[in-house]
Amino acid sequence: MELRDAVEADADRLAELTDTPRDVMRNLVHDRTVRVAEASDEIVGFVSYDARDRTVHVTQLEGDSDSFEELLAEPIGFARAEEMAVEFLVPDSETTASAAAKAAGFEHTGSGPRFEGQSTTRYRIEEP
Numbered sequence: 001m002e003l004r005d006a007v008e009a010d011a012d013r014l015a016e017l018t019d020t021p022r023d024v025m026r027n028l029v030h031d032r033t034v035r036v037a038e039a040s041d042e043i044v045g046f047v048s049y050d051a052r053d054r055t056v057h058v059t060q061l062e063g064d065s066d067s068f069e070e071l072l073a074e075p076i077g078f079a080r081a082e083e084m085a086v087e088f089l090v091p092d093s094e095t096t097a098s099a100a101a102k103a104a105g106f107e108h109t110g111s112g113p114r115f116e117g118q119s120t121t122r123y124r125i126e127e128p
Helices: 008-018 022-031 065-082 095-103
Strands: 002-005 033-039 042-052 055-063 085-091 107-115 118-125
Touching: 002 065, 008 022, 008 033, 008 042, 008 055, 033 065, 042 065, 055 065, 065 085, 065 095, 085 095, 085 107, 095 118
Parallel strands: 055 085
Antiparallel strands: 002 033, 033 042, 042 055, 085 118, 107 118
């Protein structure tokens, strides 16, 4: 599996993975840091994140769960280099993402805000 920065041309595949419009994914590539995981020249997953207020915020983790560990290492590594915390809000229905967060060293820190009608769980790593 190879990781690389997402480019605008990846928007179609990211839209397929998330069942969202291509324009939304194109904007995501422009507005956030987005890293994609490729296997056999196909995007199998991605992570998006941004940094503000001394915290790196993981905004999306999608695709093949086998790629999640490597993908989450990206924002964690960035946070480590910048001496920042990392936070990840996971919809309660996404048990695979929750398991990946725990495996990556995130700690459950309570309930997060509701997002699109779903309750979320807040995971955090204090300055990894």
